[in-house]
Amino acid sequence: MVVICRALSQELSLPGLEACAVDVIRILQTSDSYGAVPPIVSNLVWCLVIATVSFLLQASTGNYSHVDRLWSITPVLYSWNYLFVAWSRGLAADVRLVVLVLLITQWGCRLTFNFYRKGGYQWTAE
Template structure:
């Protein structure tokens, strides 16, 4: 069977199941729970259909490494436990009427996000259509850069994990954590370094489509473009919550790049700011 058709069927089934699970449990992070799993499945479908073409296997191995790391991080944060819903969905529910959120859940959380996951996996389709083209120097460069971005995201997530563990310990001891939010380590040069590295990996993944064909622009770039657009909206929403919670967050915003790591502007971190 055509691997694209197989992936479309998997996507349709996954969409239906995640939506149904959200309706039954009244938790809306079911797509979050399969976010790090579905791309691995999609890319391996193309690798198997391509008779384990070297480039497709390389792409599948890289995505598998990405999926393992992201799944591990999601597990340790309790994302798979009952009640492990992303806190932002609860905030959004409070801002929308019941029927509007129900429609949002169906169209955006379930349908759009599952479609997006498939879309940013589809450079594998371009590579599949060019199967047989030998690996070259650009494939090696892309693999190294992908792994570097993967390591960057792992470091950012670890710094965030250590900070929140310390923050929870401070509260358990009856103390008020200071600082209240992470602004050191990689978070000194980007307010959302994990967002940056996540997007960057999928732009690099699209690069394999270019390496396979020698052509810069394919329609399968749409996944990386739409993923970046999603992160823009997610960043704005996340920061609206942070600004409401922390009076000094605006100062952090003023001196720190939003996504792309860059030199801080003006103020330096206080001595008591924690690094991982």
């Protein structure tokens, strides 16, 4: 089993967080393909990318609701990432994982539709 973060078993502190960051960077450097990266690490990378893009959009437009628009979409992306990594590793489709991903996708579609219906995806909407 891959140790993703030694800090998870310790008290949360700055040195522990630094050790966690070092572990994540080491995993990213030594992985030869996307499927070799543990899905929790690739989801962390996706989270950082999405947070950075949201921050840049907020800073450039002055509209702070960009993250609200992504609230129903990002959990769906994270769950599909778990399924994709399992598939890319050649693992058989786990029924529980597939059902969970489909339920999260259905939930995300419902939230996205309701938010769209209320005008939440208009560029100027706050």
